[in-house]
Amino acid sequence: MLFAVTMEVHLPPDLDPGFRADLLAREKAYSHEWQRAGKWPHIWRRSGQFANLSILDVDSHEELQDILWNLPLFPYMQIEVTPLSQHPSDIALS
Amino acid sequence: MLFAVTMEVHLPPDLDPGFRADLLAREKAYSHEWQRAGKWPHIWRRSGQFANLSILDVDSHEELQDILWNLPLFPYMQIEVTPLSQHPSDIALS
Amino acid sequence: MLFAVTMEVHLPPDLDPGFRADLLAREKAYSHEWQRAGKWPHIWRRSGQFANLSILDVDSHEELQDILWNLPLFPYMQIEVTPLSQHPSDIALS
Amino acid sequence: MLFAVTMEVHLPPDLDPGFRADLLAREKAYSHEWQRAGKWPHIWRRSGQFANLSILDVDSHEELQDILWNLPLFPYMQIEVTPLSQHPSDIALS
Amino acid sequence: MLFAVTMEVHLPPDLDPGFRADLLAREKAYSHEWQRAGKWPHIWRRSGQFANLSILDVDSHEELQDILWNLPLFPYMQIEVTPLSQHPSDIALS
Amino acid sequence: MLFAVTMEVHLPPDLDPGFRADLLAREKAYSHEWQRAGKWPHIWRRSGQFANLSILDVDSHEELQDILWNLPLFPYMQIEVTPLSQHPSDIALS
Amino acid sequence: MLFAVTMEVHLPPDLDPGFRADLLAREKAYSHEWQRAGKWPHIWRRSGQFANLSILDVDSHEELQDILWNLPLFPYMQIEVTPLSQHPSDIALS
Amino acid sequence: MLFAVTMEVHLPPDLDPGFRADLLAREKAYSHEWQRAGKWPHIWRRSGQFANLSILDVDSHEELQDILWNLPLFPYMQIEVTPLSQHPSDIALS
Amino acid sequence: MLFAVTMEVHLPPDLDPGFRADLLAREKAYSHEWQRAGKWPHIWRRSGQFANLSILDVDSHEELQDILWNLPLFPYMQIEVTPLSQHPSDIALS
Amino acid sequence: MLFAVTMEVHLPPDLDPGFRADLLAREKAYSHEWQRAGKWPHIWRRSGQFANLSILDVDSHEELQDILWNLPLFPYMQIEVTPLSQHPSDIALS
Numbered sequence: 001m002l003f004a005v006t007m008e009v010h011l012p013p014d015l016d017p018g019f020r021a022d023l024l025a026r027e028k029a030y031s032h033e034w035q036r037a038g039k040w041p042h043i044w045r046r047s048g049q050f051a052n053l054s055i056l057d058v059d060s061h062e063e064l065q066d067i068l069w070n071l072p073l074f075p076y077m078q079i080e081v082t083p084l085s086q087h088p089s090d091i092a093l094s
Numbered sequence: 095m096l097f098a099v100t101m102e103v104h105l106p107p108d109l110d111p112g113f114r115a116d117l118l119a120r121e122k123a124y125s126h127e128w129q130r131a132g133k134w135p136h137i138w139r140r141s142g143q144f145a146n147l148s149i150l151d152v153d154s155h156e157e158l159q160d161i162l163w164n165l166p167l168f169p170y171m172q173i174e175v176t177p178l179s180q181h182p183s184d185i186a187l188s
Numbered sequence: 189m190l191f192a193v194t195m196e197v198h199l200p201p202d203l204d205p206g207f208r209a210d211l212l213a214r215e216k217a218y219s220h221e222w223q224r225a226g227k228w229p230h231i232w233r234r235s236g237q238f239a240n241l242s243i244l245d246v247d248s249h250e251e252l253q254d255i256l257w258n259l260p261l262f263p264y265m266q267i268e269v270t271p272l273s274q275h276p277s278d279i280a281l282s
Numbered sequence: 283m284l285f286a287v288t289m290e291v292h293l294p295p296d297l298d299p300g301f302r303a304d305l306l307a308r309e310k311a312y313s314h315e316w317q318r319a320g321k322w323p324h325i326w327r328r329s330g331q332f333a334n335l336s337i338l339d340v341d342s343h344e345e346l347q348d349i350l351w352n353l354p355l356f357p358y359m360q361i362e363v364t365p366l367s368q369h370p371s372d373i374a375l376s
Numbered sequence: 377m378l379f380a381v382t383m384e385v386h387l388p389p390d391l392d393p394g395f396r397a398d399l400l401a402r403e404k405a406y407s408h409e410w411q412r413a414g415k416w417p418h419i420w421r422r423s424g425q426f427a428n429l430s431i432l433d434v435d436s437h438e439e440l441q442d443i444l445w446n447l448p449l450f451p452y453m454q455i456e457v458t459p460l461s462q463h464p465s466d467i468a469l470s
Numbered sequence: 471m472l473f474a475v476t477m478e479v480h481l482p483p484d485l486d487p488g489f490r491a492d493l494l495a496r497e498k499a500y501s502h503e504w505q506r507a508g509k510w511p512h513i514w515r516r517s518g519q520f521a522n523l524s525i526l527d528v529d530s531h532e533e534l535q536d537i538l539w540n541l542p543l544f545p546y547m548q549i550e551v552t553p554l555s556q557h558p559s560d561i562a563l564s
Numbered sequence: 565m566l567f568a569v570t571m572e573v574h575l576p577p578d579l580d581p582g583f584r585a586d587l588l589a590r591e592k593a594y595s596h597e598w599q600r601a602g603k604w605p606h607i608w609r610r611s612g613q614f615a616n617l618s619i620l621d622v623d624s625h626e627e628l629q630d631i632l633w634n635l636p637l638f639p640y641m642q643i644e645v646t647p648l649s650q651h652p653s654d655i656a657l658s
Numbered sequence: 659m660l661f662a663v664t665m666e667v668h669l670p671p672d673l674d675p676g677f678r679a680d681l682l683a684r685e686k687a688y689s690h691e692w693q694r695a696g697k698w699p700h701i702w703r704r705s706g707q708f709a710n711l712s713i714l715d716v717d718s719h720e721e722l723q724d725i726l727w728n729l730p731l732f733p734y735m736q737i738e739v740t741p742l743s744q745h746p747s748d749i750a751l752s
Numbered sequence: 753m754l755f756a757v758t759m760e761v762h763l764p765p766d767l768d769p770g771f772r773a774d775l776l777a778r779e780k781a782y783s784h785e786w787q788r789a790g791k792w793p794h795i796w797r798r799s800g801q802f803a804n805l806s807i808l809d810v811d812s813h814e815e816l817q818d819i820l821w822n823l824p825l826f827p828y829m830q831i832e833v834t835p836l837s838q839h840p841s842d843i844a845l846s
Numbered sequence: 847m848l849f850a851v852t853m854e855v856h857l858p859p860d861l862d863p864g865f866r867a868d869l870l871a872r873e874k875a876y877s878h879e880w881q882r883a884g885k886w887p888h889i890w891r892r893s894g895q896f897a898n899l900s901i902l903d904v905d906s907h908e909e910l911q912d913i914l915w916n917l918p919l920f921p922y923m924q925i926e927v928t929p930l931s932q933h934p935s936d937i938a939l940s
Binding site: 612655 | 797835839
């Protein structure tokens with residue numbers, strides 16, 4: 001089942017540069033893992049903002065919770081979750 | 095270039111049923127046309143709401159404006175537009 | 189899978205009383221049907237407001253959309269949907 | 283009497299890990315105690331957020347205040363409280 | 377138990393004057409009835425607005441719902457409800 | 471003249487316990503003083519929140535400002551002020 | 565005592581022109597009356613909006629309520645009221 | 659002096675087509691007049707919305723008010739006004 | 753030309769008392785200077801809040817920016833600016 | 847393609863003065879560079895606020911992202927982005 005997930009990142013400007021670089025590297029590796037597993041089919045940058053719009057494709061709300069809760073950046077994020085379903089105007093339906 | 099577009103529809107409850115059915119049929123046909131042209135690669139229902147989240151892939155802001163302005167439901171919609179760019183964590187980049 | 193759904197109802201004060209009574213009767217019957225099917229395990233009035241807080245237990249986002257879209261009061265409602273998952277502090281887990 | 287209570291948790295990302303682990307352990311134990319007493323019949327995770335939706339069943343507003351004020355996480359929480367009453371569409375009434 | 381209730385009234389400016397006068401007269405009589413019963417101990421005008429701040433003292437959430445739902449102005453009101461409890465700084469406690 | 475005053479308190483979770491206890495003791499004593507003087511006829515806890523709803527009865531806006539500005543918790547408070555007047559439905563008027 | 569009062573006017577675009585002209589003429593005459601009485605010392609247009617910022621100087625909250633409630637445009641207005649007091653930086657104090 | 663002005667247009671969907679066409683034609687002619695006079699140096703469509711972002715260059719707040727108040731679409735607009743001044747990073751200053 | 757300016761002050765509660773006293777003294781002296789120059793004709797305390805409502809009378813947006821930017825409290829302020837013009841109901845016009 | 851970009855700056859009041867001066871100098875130099883390249887045709891101060899309204903003219907969303915992300919003040923900014931297109935009332939079109 002599909003969810004639109006918006007993640008805004010709020011890192012303190014004075015974060016230690018090494019810690020910050022490591023954090024972002026772990027975030028990227030973590031995201032890659034779930035993208036390769038087919039659970040995170042889309043990730044886009046919201047241009048001009050430290051934020052992304054993602055589409056997640058999970059088997060349950062528990063799996064959604066598990067993926068998001070373990071994001072390395074989770075403690076710095078404000079997250080919004082919207083359940084999606086197939087739209088009647090989708091050409092895949094005709 | 096990609097845009098996330100959220101469209102919320104506010105139809106008056108007492109709209110003439112025939113007019114309403116025609117309006118929705120024209121909306122679907124119009125959306126199909128742009129989906130087939132590759133300009134509207136994704137459309138999802140926000141579950142439980144008369145609203146959708148769409149991804150548009152256009153050549154210019156004028157084309158974006160042209161597609162949205164001519165939606166049959168445009169006069170009944172509240173629309174939000176967010177420019178998207180490739181995310182550095184996208185596996186397509188690695 | 190569980191969703192918290194908040195439904196606020198905005199009926200025009202000058203709605204025809206017969207139409208209004210019929211609408212509310214159909215809403216109640218429709219809700220009863222899904223409650224009996226086990227898909228709508230909880231419905232509470234938000235005290236002092238024409239609104240309810242409901243818990244829905246559905247098999248998919250499409251089923252959620254189907255149940256809410258067909259509510260007789262849907263055209264008069266403002267709806268918010270929140271996906272729920274099991275909480276680690278739930279005693280059912282210990 | 284029933285209340286819907288939404289609790290959002292805002293822990294500083296640089297909280298001492300031991301303090302944090304102890305805080306969460308005490309929060310769970312405290313919640314278990316009230317769940318066992320029948321005062322806290324439901325607790326759900328809002329998927330993807332450090333937040334829960336709970337239903338409390340208390341004898342008075344003072345008891346509600348007492349339970350929430352003494353939550354170990356209270357100083358880190360933003361709390362919303364909504365009084366609930368029986369809904370006329372509840373099948374328990376028919 | 378005590379509730380703070382804020383009631384904002386939104387009457388259409390072109391409401392029939394006779395209907396409006398009757399509505400306000402019935403609202404006043406209804407409020408008087410509950411004030412005399414001791415259930416509505418305070419009602420204040422928010423100066424400069426068609427709105428009041430009231431304190432209700434009820435036995436249950438169902439009674440609160442019953443009183444507010446049957447207000448003659450209810451269909452024209454936006455209502456907010458806040459549960460109150462005794463404050464530790466109240467001199468009645470010392 | 472009457473004012474409804476809502477005071478939300480935001481104390482840092484890591485405030486020194488002794489300082490905090492002293493602050494709250496001074497706040498209570500200060501509030502008692504004005505309650506005894508008849509200037510602060512009501513104070514209620516908003517259940518489940520570190521906040522109160524108070525009614526102040528002052529002679530001037532300068533007196534209102536003086537009472538609130540000197541609250542020991544003032545630097546930690548977010549305050550909203552609403553002027554109240556007698557409501558035409560108040561039974562004291564009939 | 566002084567109040568800052570913001571009045572936003574929302575007239576239906578299809579209001580009868582004669583009714584509208586009469587309404588605005590009565591509003592102006594009514595405002596003139598209170599300005600001459602010294603109760604309405606300032607009225608400014610918020611540039612580019614159908615709205616004003618006014619300063620009222622009244623003897624009580626009841627007088628404030630009386631002046632605003634009887635504005636010919638009151639049924640079309642959204643009003644905000646802020647109590648003002650002398651500022652310690654006012655040179656009138658030095 | 660410069661102002662950023664955002665104008666959102668809310669036309670009723672059932673407006674008479676002839677009236678609507680005339681209204682938009684008069685709006686365009688009116689805007690052209692002020693653009694030619696050098697008072698309205700920029701007007702951009704906010705893509706995907708019935709709204710524009712304009713820059714106005716006027717001699718006084720009264721002139722700003724006069725230009726906006728007489729817009730044919732004014733009764734259907736929600737307008738926000740922001741005063742602008744030269745930015746210290748503007749290369750025109752170096 | 754006139755502007756309504758609202759200034760809310762957010763000083764950290766643990767600011768050094770000497771620094772705070774000096775800051776407020778410099779703010780008062782700075783405000784006095786502009787009041788004497790006729791550029792700051794009104795300043796009122798918003799009762800019960802660390803905030804003021806001011807009227808500024810300046811020659812240009814650059815002068816407005818210069819006055820506000822150099823306020824000693826500017827780094828601690830949240831400021832809103834509203835351009836004002838003469839109101840057609842102002843008796844000074846009749 | 848054009849974007850309106852609003853940048854609000856939130857610098858901690860206790861930032862080291864030398865660091866702050868260097869940061870602002872780098873911001874100005876960076877902005878100059880893009881203005882000279884024709885990518886940043888307009889930058890205006892929002893009078894009375896530590897904020898600007900800018901117009902950017904970029905070739906892609908990636909370029910927009912690149913310019914904004916590398917602003918020296920980016921970690922201290924809240925940014926809003928609005929895509930612009932040619933307005934049908936623009937005299938350049940007639």
